[in-house]
Amino acid sequence: MLDPKLLRTEPEAVARNLARRGFALDIAFFRTLEERRKACQIEADRLRAARNSHSKAVGAARARGEDIAPLMAHGEALAADVARVDAELAVVQDELDQWQLGLPNLLDAGVPDGRDESANVEVRRSGEPRQFDFEPRDHVAIGASLDGLDFDAASRLSGARFAVLRGHVARLHRALAQFMLDLHTREHGYTEVYVPYLVSRATLTGTGQLPKFEQDLFAVPHDPELFLIPTAEVPVTNLVRDRIVAPEQLPLRYVAHTPCFRSEAGAHGKDTRGLIRQHQFDKVELVQIVRPADSGAALEALTGHAEAVLAALQLPYRVVALCAGDIGFGSAKTYDLEVWLPGQGRYREISSCSNCEAFQARRMQARWRNPATGKPEPVHTLNGSGVAVGRALVAVLENYQRADGSVTVPEVLRPYMGGIGQLGRS
């Protein structure tokens, strides 16, 4: 959510910022609604004050033993007025709330202009794509020949966009997640958390997936209503929902390994082959809750933590700053990490690191007590994949493949693989 005060006082500046995303802010609509809200609220407050003082007068009169019957009629009239204006206010307020929940976050000034991913800006590059002395295969072919990736089996179980992993490949998948968790907890100061995979509507509203992106989620028919998490960002960031954090506790750094579930409605026909785009995938997620002044630096650090995974795996990658039109709904600034995939001959997203500033914090009522003001103020939240496990598996299979169809196990993963140095049929 945007700062309502800013929206009220500088709607033109807000509109200019959001226009960079291609989002048209309807200032006139907001002004009209806001004026109605203000009028209703002032009137409602005034009437309630009148009712309260009248009720006290009734109580006082009764305490004196006076006849209160004559006061009742006025009280009833006041009660009716309060009910009427309250109802009116509730309607306007709700409309305003819904509208505001649909506004994306303001962009950081450093975000490059552009309408879509073609305008994203490469920030840096690490490692060189390997030169193959044979025609590199993609992970689907490699996985099949290792008898480790089975999309047919998955489709019999669940339909399209699922996978069954087997043997060494399944173990490599697990090894990747374990390695990442250990790296972030040991080297980067994150606390491991285990969180629910099913969350409420309120939780998803807190991080911004709802109300706007319900079609991307899997809802579970259950009372109360629950959704499968599309990313651990949702439960982990919401750990601070409705909380006021003491300043000395910040920054909070959490890492979680969870499955993620996305219906990806509207993605039909995109990346239909292989593990790249699935309804279910694992991810190791980094979340930081920081003081507002620190979030810029925290994004750089968090991105570095995600990069460290790829560096340790010796996978070639590049860091890309997302442009205004490609950046996510709740993010002020985002870096994507793209890993080199020999099977596709291009870099593909494997991590997305975002600074959401106070956007989620305002929705979640997540605050810290600012020593400078003594008041509770929204914290800043950041999240990033550190990294997507399924795509990391793809990257390892493709980058470490050998001419004979086997796959070398990256050095850092061997302790997690029982010491084996290569994947064969298992």
Next chain:
RNA sequence: GGAGAGAUGGCCGAGUGGUCGAAGGCGCACCCCUGCUAAGGGUGUAGGGACCAAAAGUUCCUCGAGGGUUCGAAUCCCUCUCUCUCCGCCA
């Protein structure tokens, strides 16, 4: 799944229709007193919103959530959620 008990401010805990946003205690902060790592005294101590350029001030809302009754609800009624105890079942 069955039975029961609960949900009040940072914590504990009082409060069954009126001046209660809420006694008392603890904790915390500041001050006073005290010649000493004690004791005592005082003051303060929730969050959100509105009006206002802002401060001050005024005012509204919040006692798990949502409805209802009433001139007036922490208090009465209904629904829901969560927690705890016991039984059953289960990993």
